[in-house]
Amino acid sequence: MLTIFGSRKKNSRSGYCDGVSRRGMLKIGALGVGAFGLNQADVMRAQAAPGKTTKHKSVINIFLGGGPPHQDMWEIKTEAPKGIRGPFKPIATNVPGIQIGECFPKIAQVMDKSVVMRAVVGCEGRHNSFQCMTGFRHAELRSMGGHPALGSVLHKIYGPADKSVPPYVGMKTAGVWRDPGTSGFLGPTFAPFIPDGEGLANMKLNGVSTERLGDRKLLLKSIDRLRRDVDASGRLDALDSYEQQAFDVLTSSKLVDALDLSKENPELRKRYGTGKPYQFQYDGAATNNELILMARRLVEVGVRCVALTFGRWDSHGNNEGLVRHHGTRIDQAVAALVTDLYDRGMLDDVTVLVWGEFGRTPRINKGAGRDHWPQVSCAYMAGGGIQGGQAIGSTNRLGERAQTRPVHVQEIFGTLYKNLGIDVMTEKIFDPTGRPQLLSNMAPIRELG
Numbered sequence: 102m103l104t105i106f107g108s109r110k111k112n113s114r115s116g117y118c119d120g121v122s123r124r125g126m127l128k129i130g131a132l133g134v135g136a137f138g139l140n141q142a143d144v145m146r147a148q149a150a151p152g153k154t155t156k157h158k159s160v161i162n163i164f165l166g167g168g169p170p171h172q173d174m175w176e177i178k179t180e181a182p183k184g185i186r187g188p189f190k191p192i193a194t195n196v197p198g199i200q201i202g203e204c205f206p207k208i209a210q211v212m213d214k215s216v217v218m219r220a221v222v223g224c225e226g227r228h229n230s231f232q233c234m235t236g237f238r239h240a241e242l243r244s245m246g247g248h249p250a251l252g253s254v255l256h257k258i259y260g261p262a263d264k265s266v267p268p269y270v271g272m273k274t275a276g277v278w279r280d281p282g283t284s285g286f287l288g289p290t291f292a293p294f295i296p297d298g299e300g301l302a303n304m305k306l307n308g309v310s311t312e313r314l315g316d317r318k319l320l321l322k323s324i325d326r327l328r329r330d331v332d333a334s335g336r337l338d339a340l341d342s343y344e345q346q347a348f349d350v351l352t353s354s355k356l357v358d359a360l361d362l363s364k365e366n367p368e369l370r371k372r373y374g375t376g377k378p379y380q381f382q383y384d385g386a387a388t389n390n391e392l393i394l395m396a397r398r399l400v401e402v403g404v405r406c407v408a409l410t411f412g413r414w415d416s417h418g419n420n421e422g423l424v425r426h427h428g429t430r431i432d433q434a435v436a437a438l439v440t441d442l443y444d445r446g447m448l449d450d451v452t453v454l455v456w457g458e459f460g461r462t463p464r465i466n467k468g469a470g471r472d473h474w475p476q477v478s479c480a481y482m483a484g485g486g487i488q489g490g491q492a493i494g495s496t497n498r499l500g501e502r503a504q505t506r507p508v509h510v511q512e513i514f515g516t517l518y519k520n521l522g523i524d525v526m527t528e529k530i531f532d533p534t535g536r537p538q539l540l541s542n543m544a545p546i547r548e549l550g
Contacts, residue, residue, distance in 0.1 A: 157262040158450045158485070158521050159400035160251060161438070162408045163393065164230045165431070165457035166279065166385055167415030170471050171479035172463065172500035173424050174202050175217040175492065185463045185499050188421050196490040204428030207436035211483070213490045214439055214448065216549065218480040220494035220503035223510040224459040226475030228415070233458055234282035234408060236514030236541055242286060245533050250282025251517060252406030253291040254540060257530055258523065263403030265353030267294035270399055272392050272409035279386050281408035286532045293408065296360055359398040362391055370394065373437040376430045381423045385413020388427055390434035397438055400451050405521075414457055418468035431455065439483045452485030452520045454513070463500045476502055480513060485520030487549040511543035519545040 170187070172178050177191040177200070191200035194212035201209055201217060208215060225232050231239045234250040242248055249257070252269030261268045271281025271293035284291040358364055376390035388411060396407040411434075412427040435455060442448040460478040461471030477496055483489065494506035515525045518540055526544060529537035 157403060157405070158452075159404060160255075160406045160452045160454065160485075160517055160521065161393075161396045161400060162234065162251065162282075162406065163396075163431075163435070163453070163455045164233050164281075164408065164410045165412060165414045165427075165455065166230060166410045167228070167413045167457065168459045168461060168473060169414045169427075169457040169479070170416060170420060170424060170461035171219070171221075171474075171477060171496070172461070173420070173471075174205070174428070175479050175481070176219040176495060176500070177202055178496075178498065178500050181463070181499055184465055187465065189424070199490070199492045201492075202424075202428065204425055205432040207432045208439075208481070211436050211439045214443060215481065215483045215489050216487060216491045216493060218482070218493045218508045218513070218546075220496050220505070220507045221456070221460075221478040221480050221510065221513070222476075222503055222507040224475040224478050226459050226473060228458065230280045230282065230408075230410065230458065232510060233456060234280075235285065236511050242532065242538070246286040246288070247283070248538070249285035249287040249291065249530070250293070250406075250408070251514065252282055252293055252408060253284040253287050254530060255405040255521065256284075256291045257287055258528070259405060261403065262405055263355065266356050266359075266399075266403035268405040269293045270404050270407050271295045272395065272407065273297060279410045281410070286538075287530070293406075296356075355402045356399075359402045359404075360395060362395060362398075365394065365398070369437075369441065372433075372441075374430065374433045376434065380426050381416075381419075382413055385415070386410040388412045388430040390430060390437075393434040393438050397441055397451075401445070401447065411455075416461065416470050417466070417472055418470040420461070420465065420470045435481070435483075442484060448484045449486045450484075452487070452517055453483045454480065454517065455482075456480035456513075460500075477507075480508070482513075482516070482549075485517075487516070487520065491548060493546070493548055506548075508546060509543055511541050512546050515541040515543050515545040516549055 173187045173189050177189055178186050179191065180186075190203045192203045192206060192209055193200055194209040196212045199212055201212070225238045227239055229239070231247070234252075235248040236251070237248040239247065250269075252271070256268040259268065269282075269291070273279055273281055273295045281293050281295065284293075362370065370391075373394040374390045376388035379387040379389075382388075392409050392411070396409060399407050411431055414423065414427060416423045435453065438453060439448065442451050442453070457478065459473060459475040462474045466472055477500070494508055495504050496502060497504040518525045518528070523540065525539065525541040528540055530540065532538050
C-alpha cells in the first residue's frame with residue numbers, strides 16, 4: 102500500500118531530497134487534479150451571481166444499467182393480451198388512485214413523497230449511462246469530449262460545498278454498465294472522484310501527523326519556489342491549487358468517515374439492507390443496497406452529486422425472475438433512503454432519481470424476457486422540493502408508446518438543475534472553443550412545481 106508520501110528508500114535515485122518518492126508526489130497531485138481541480142474565480146462568480154443559492158443541495162442519481170422494464174414497474178398493463186401482459190399485479194400506494202408494481206411495496210408507502218414518470222421519451226437506445234448522466238445523446242459534441250455529466254457541471258458552477266469533500270463522487274462497481282459519468286468537454290479537472298480501494302488507501306495519513314504533513318508541505322513549496330522562475334507555462338501555479346485541495350482532503354476525515362458504513366447505526370443499516378444474495382449480475386453491477394446508504398452519507402457531508410449503478414436490468418431472458426430479485430432490493434433501499442432523508446430534514450435539499458437508459462419490449466420473447474425498447478421508458482424521483490404523490494403520463498394499452506404526457510429526458514435534467522438552484526433557460530457553460538452550451542434544451546417538468 103502506497104502511503105501518502107511513498108516509502109523512504111536508501112540510495113534512491115527516484116525520490117526528492119526529503120525522501121518523498123516521485124511516484125508518491127504524483128499520486129497526491131493526481132488526487133487533486135482528478136477530483137478537486139478548481140478555478141476559484143468560477144466559484145466566486147457562481148456564489149455572487151443573482152439567483153444562485155449557497156445552500157448545499159445534492160442529487161443521488163441511481164442508474165438501473167441495462168434498461169428496466171417500464172411496464173413491470175410503475176404502470177402494470179392489466180388489460181394487455183397474453184404475451185404482452187407480464188405476471189406482475191398492481192398494488193395500492195399511500196396516495197389514493199395511484200398503483201404501482203407489486204415488487205415495490207415499500208416505495209408504495211412513500212408514494213406521497215415520490216413521483217413516477219410512466220412515459221419517458223427521448224431515449225437514445227445505447228447500452229451505457231451517458232444519457233442518464235448528462236441528459237444529452239452520446240454523439241453530441243463528441244469531437245471535444247461530449248457533454249459533461251451533471252456532477253461535473255455542479256463542480257464547475259458551484260465548486261465544493263466543503264473544501265475537504267469532492268463535489269462529485271462516482272460509485273464505480275464491477276461490470277460493463279458502471280460508468281458514473283465523465284467530465285466531457287470540461288476536462289479531467291471536473292471528473293468524478295471514484296473512491297476505489299487504492300484511492301481510499303491513498304487518502305489515509307498512515308501514521309503521519311498533521312503537523313508533520315504541514316512541515317512537508319512547506320518543504321514542497323520551497324522546492325517549487327526554486328523552480329518557479331523557469332516555469333513559463335504557469336502550470337506550477339495550477340499545481341499549487343490542486344495540491345491545496347488534496348491536502349485539505351488528507352487532513353480531514355469527513356470523506357473517509359462517510360464511506361465507512363461501520364460508523365452507521367446498525368438498525369438503519371438493516372432498513373437499507375445489503376441487496377444480497379446478488380443474482381442476475383453477470384457482467385453488470387451488483388444490487389448493492391449499501392451503496393445507496395453510502396450515497397446518503399456522502400451528500401450529508403457535502404458531496405453535490407453521487408452517481409451509482411444498481412443491478413443489471415438487461416432482461417432478454419427470465420424477465421420475471423430478474424424483476425422480482427432486483428425490484429424488491431431497489432424497493433427496500435430507495436424507500437429507506439427517502440424516509441431517512443425525510444427524517445433528517447434533508448429531503449427538500451436532495452433529489453433522488455432512479456432510471457435506466459431505455460425501456461423493454463411490450464411483447465415477451467421466447468426466452469420469457471423482454472428486449473430493448475427505446476421508444477418509451479420510465480423514471481422515479483423524490484425530494485429536491487418537488488411536489489410528490491404523482492404519477493405523470495401513461496403509455497398505450499400495450500405499453501408501446503407514450504399516450505398521455507410524455508416526459509422527455511431533457512425535461513428531467515431541467516428539473517434536476519432547477520432543484521439545485523440553476524435555471525437551465527439562462528445558465529450556460531463554455532466549451533473549449535468558447536461557445537456557450539445550455540445545460541438542458543428543455544424547461545423543468547411543470548407538474549413538479
